[in-house]
Amino acid sequence: MTDLATNVSQPPAAGAAGRSLWATALMRLRRNKAAMASLVILLVYIFAGIFGPMLAPHDYARVYPDFVKVPASLEPYPRMDAVLPAAESTARRARLEARNIELDGNTLRLEATSRREIDPRVTRYFDRSDLFSNTHIVERSADGRSVLLESQVERYRFIFGTDANGRDLFARILISIRISLMIGALATGVALVIGVAYGATAGFLGGRIDNMMMRVVDILYALPFTFFAILLVVFFGRNVVLMFIAVGAVEWLDMARIVRGQTISLRRREFVQAAEALGVSAGGILRRHIIPNTLGPVIIYMTLLIPKVILLESFLSFLGLGVQEPLTSLGVLISEGARNMRAAPYMLLYPSLALTLLLFALNFLGDGLRDALDPKDR
CATH class of the missing domain: 1.10.3720.10 (MetI-like)
Incomplete structure (x- = not known):
């Protein structure tokens, strides 16, 4: 009798909080x-x-003419074995004859000669390329027909x-x-x-x-x-x-x-x-x-x-x-x-x-x- 009286005298438990239809939908969505x-x-x-x-x-709109349809790669472009041929090709466009080309890291040094005096603006041929930048003349011969150029090799990553x-x-x-x-x-x-x-x-x-x-x-x-x-x-x-x-x-x-x-x-x-x-x-x-x-x-x-x-x-x-x-x-x-x-x-x-x-x-x-x-x- 004591247990029964105790149970009857206890207050009713509070009702569970109701959920809106949107809350129920969100709960079901989380289970999916x-x-x-x-x-x-x-x-x-x-x-x-x-x-x-x-x-x-x-x-997204920049065009790299020197890197058309290059494959996806995590390694930077240009490849090291492609820098020297590109430097020779650029020198030919500038009407220079490349004598000696050295690549030290990302720095390119090129000795070039010409039959006539070399215009200092010849560096623009290199800077117009996507491969080279900050090209300048380090040394110049007395007659102006031989120069030592130094340029920075630009490296690009095209992961796709x-x-x-x-x-x-x-x-x-x-x-x-x-x-x-x-x-x-x-x-x-x-x-x-x-x-x-x-x-x-x-x-x-x-x-x-x-x-x-x-x-x-x-x-x-x-x-x-x-x-x-x-x-x-x-x-x-x-x-x-x-x-x-x-x-x-x-x-x-x-x-x-x-x-x-x-x-x-x-x-x-x-x-x-x-x-x-x-x-x-x-x-x-x-x-x-x-x-x-x-x-x-x-x-x-x-x-x-x-x-x-x-x-x-x-x-x-x-x-x-x-x-x-x-x-x-x-x-x-x-x-x-x-x-x-x-x-x-x-x-x-x-x-x-x-x-x-x-x-x-x-x-x-x-x-x-x-x-x-x-x-x-x-």
């Missing part, structure tokens, strides 16, 4: 290792796109090699990640805002309004996209940001149809009818009940739309309507690598790996978000 790894990879891509071009050892124009491929990939992510984010964001609002409104109102709104979508579907892209260039010019905002304003059509179908299946659910019975406005029902319950399919479509826009940009750039030099994107780099695949396979390999990793990360993250936000699994 593939999704979290993909999220880390996407954050690395975003960081590389924002800060990478500023931290890269070379400017260079392209067909002699530009650092690593820096080009970093700037292409920035452009591709910016294009994908802008176009997808515009498609998300317009498509979700349009599709949810059409599906919830139904009837003649739904029919009229979807006929507008059908008419826009009939427009040839290539012709529309040419019109965009005519009206907006070659402005990448404005152009792909406009592209996103076309890509919302699929998003609107997906959201409309989900809305039609949700508008007669019990929680929607309960909200209507309580006097909640149509806009409130869309914001609080319809749109949140369509997030799963919407996010999955977003993960497919971003690579679709990236590939679309590559097609437009191939036609000369997209990204213009010296800017580039992953699609443009892959196109250039395909043209030089036999002579320089690394030009295709590294951009392809960068794009493939990005697409895998988007797909795995989309699957994880779908599982976390699916209302049927809560």
Whole structure:
């Protein structure tokens, strides 16, 4: 009796703190290792796109004529066995005859003669090259036909090699990640805002309004996209940001149809009818009940739309309507690598790996978000 009385007299335990639907989704997302790894990879891509071009050892637009299509290597260029032939070739262009060439570390000493008096400005031939810098005359003969030149050998590292124009491929990939992510984010964001609002409104109102709104979508579907892209260039010019905002304003059509179908299946659910019975406005029902319950399919479509826009940009750039030099994107780099695949396979390999990793990360993250936000699994 004493134990029973003691148990009865104890205060009830405090109830467990409730979780919001977003907190529950976040907890479930954290359990998905593939999704979290993909999220880390996407954050690395975003960081590389924002800060990478500023931290890269070379400017993405700088051309090195002496290092065209050099293979990827961790060792600096030029190779030591290539410095002496390059010095002889530069001396011949300056109309000098090289007598003796010595290389001490990164310092080059060259004895040269000429049939006539040597102009002191001959050092400019060496400084114009990517291999030599700070060239100056150390000694000069009395008649001025013999000089001793000293120059510093410039060493460059191209860890991903260079392209067909002699530009650092690593820096080009970093700037292409920035452009591709910016294009994908802008176009997808515009498609998300317009498509979700349009599709949810059409599906919830139904009837003649739904029919009229979807006929507008059908008419826009009939427009040839290539012709529309040419019109965009005519009206907006070659402005990448404005152009792909406009592209996103076309890509919302699929998003609107997906959201409309989900809305039609949700508008007669019990929680929607309960909200209507309580006097909640149509806009409130869309914001609080319809749109949140369509997030799963919407996010999955977003993960497919971003690579679709990236590939679309590559097609437009191939036609000369997209990204213009010296800017580039992953699609443009892959196109250039395909043209030089036999002579320089690394030009295709590294951009392809960068794009493939990005697409895998988007797909795995989309699957994880779908599982976390699916209302049927809560």
